[in-house]
Amino acid sequence: MTEQEIKDLVTRQRKYFQTGATLPVSVRVDALKRLYGVISGCEKEIHTALKRDLGKSGFESYMCETGLVLEEISYMLKHIHRFAREKNVRTPLAQFHSRSFKKPSPYGVTLIMSPWNYPFMLTLSPLVDALAAGNTAVVKPSAYSPHTSDVILQILSQCFDPEYVAVVTGGRAENTCLLREHFDYIFFTGSQFVGKEVMRNAAEHLTPVTLELGGKSPCIVDKSADIKLAARRIVFGKYLNCGQTCVAPDYIYCHRSVKDRLVKEVQKQIQKQYGKQPLRNPNYGKIINEKHFDRLLGLIDKNKTVHGGDSDRHALRIEPTVLDNVTFADAVMQEEIFGPIMPILIFDNLDEAIRNINAMPHPLALYLFTSDKAAAKRVTSRCGFGGGCINDTIIHLATTEMGFGGFGESGMGSYHGKVGFDTFSHYKSIVDKKTWIDLPMRYQPYRKLHEKMIRFFLK
Numbered sequence: 439m440t441e442q443e444i445k446d447l448v449t450r451q452r453k454y455f456q457t458g459a460t461l462p463v464s465v466r467v468d469a470l471k472r473l474y475g476v477i478s479g480c481e482k483e484i485h486t487a488l489k490r491d492l493g494k495s496g497f498e499s500y501m502c503e504t505g506l507v508l509e510e511i512s513y514m515l516k517h518i519h520r521f522a523r524e525k526n527v528r529t530p531l532a533q534f535h536s537r538s539f540k541k542p543s544p545y546g547v548t549l550i551m552s553p554w555n556y557p558f559m560l561t562l563s564p565l566v567d568a569l570a571a572g573n574t575a576v577v578k579p580s581a582y583s584p585h586t587s588d589v590i591l592q593i594l595s596q597c598f599d600p601e602y603v604a605v606v607t608g609g610r611a612e613n614t615c616l617l618r619e620h621f622d623y624i625f626f627t628g629s630q631f632v633g634k635e636v637m638r639n640a641a642e643h644l645t646p647v648t649l650e651l652g653g654k655s656p657c658i659v660d661k662s663a664d665i666k667l668a669a670r671r672i673v674f675g676k677y678l679n680c681g682q683t684c685v686a687p688d689y690i691y692c693h694r695s696v697k698d699r700l701v702k703e704v705q706k707q708i709q710k711q712y713g714k715q716p717l718r719n720p721n722y723g724k725i726i727n728e729k730h731f732d733r734l735l736g737l738i739d740k741n742k743t744v745h746g747g748d749s750d751r752h753a754l755r756i757e758p759t760v761l762d763n764v765t766f767a768d769a770v771m772q773e774e775i776f777g778p779i780m781p782i783l784i785f786d787n788l789d790e791a792i793r794n795i796n797a798m799p800h801p802l803a804l805y806l807f808t809s810d811k812a813a814a815k816r817v818t819s820r821c822g823f824g825g826g827c828i829n830d831t832i833i834h835l836a837t838t839e840m841g842f843g844g845f846g847e848s849g850m851g852s853y854h855g856k857v858g859f860d861t862f863s864h865y866k867s868i869v870d871k872k873t874w875i876d877l878p879m880r881y882q883p884y885r886k887l888h889e890k891m892i893r894f895f896l897k
Contacts, residue, residue: 536872567859570858880892
């Protein structure tokens with residue numbers, strides 16, 4: 439799309455929104471039902487696209503992408519009437535007689551910019567929340583996952599007219615043009631670098647934003663942890679989608695006394711889950727492109743590799759890799775890994791681990807494996823992070839009953855379920871004052887009696 443076409447698109451969406459066409463809950467329900475039906479009918483095409491872009495199996499594509507989107511739609515259809523209602527709140531006695539209420543209202547024209555690692559789910563899930571709240575949306579999927587972007591364009595074009603929901607494909611030029619436009623809300627998922635650009639451009643129009651970024655999410659393994667279970671769940675979370683998951687455990691921070699046991703169990707679990715030749719496993723994905731492939735190879739220190747490390751450039755595959763004896767000074771600890779490389783660091787006491795984690799930028803996720811409830815409370819209370827799990831990985835983002843989002847350097851705002859509806863809604867605070875009584879105490883000229891009444895009400 440050209441800059442003028444993008445400008446015209448935003449103008450058409452704003453005119454459409456201002457007609458009030460998206461406000462009735464019945465319209466939102468119809469839109470979500472239509473989207474559910476088309477996604478269900480295109481499941482094969484979605485999974486084929488994800489296979490071509492990221493090498494994902496059909497099982498993983500449904501579990502981590504299509505199924506989660508369908509679940510989000512189902513949740514919204516079940517609860518949208520309740521979410522969209524005005525909510526009465528208590529009125530202070532000084533405002534007698536009045537009705538006070540909060541009215542959820544859509545922001546208007548929204549922009550949703552999504553990444554390549556979960557290109558279907560991270561595009562459609564926020565769109566579901568935006569539509570449920572009554573907004574229009576311009577969707578900009580990543581240029582790095584072109585096959586999935588094409589399927590998204592096909593699905594949304596089939597479901598909606600462009601003045602309601604439109605897809606803009608392309609790369610940096612299109613991103614730049616979109617960010618110059620005045621949107622009423624911007625939802626961005628991606629890197630911290632691009633997130634800063636989004637926020638900088640949004641500030642020109644004072645547009646509110648949600649930023650879902652990333653970071654080096656730690657996985658703490660305490661000395662009281664169930665090591666076999668920890669290894670199994672860590673391997674699942676770390677190497678899912680070849681480690682290209684924003685909430686993947688970035689590094690393992692293990693108590694010195696159980697580190698060797700953990701390394702052995704991790705090695706066993708990698709073989710058990712991915713086979714002795716992971717590069718030939720048809721259910722093991724690939725790195726998104728050669729640029730990221732080369733970046734990841736540069737993070738593998740052969741002298742510290744205790745498992746994996748081999749790669750296939752033609753297929754853009756890197757084995758599940760484990761690095762031992764890593765320190766915070768190593769290259770692999772200087773950036774978010776976003777790939778199938780698991781560095782293991784050690785600590786001697788939990789307070790040391792907490793101090794070191796808090797000295798780093800706030801991560802999107804934190805995981806803790808422990809049998810000590812006091813330790814769990816200490817870590818979750820004292821460490822700053824977006825969300826996480828105790829004795830598991832990843833799964834906290836798969837529930838519609840809790841918001842998912844970052845904190846500090848890992849982002850701002852959250853979504854999923856009711857929280858997602860709230861993210862794309864502005865809550866108007868309204869007082870409906872009755873006309874049959876009008877207390878005189880607030881009007882001039884002020885009198886001592888009025889002051890006594892004010893002091894009675896306001897204390």
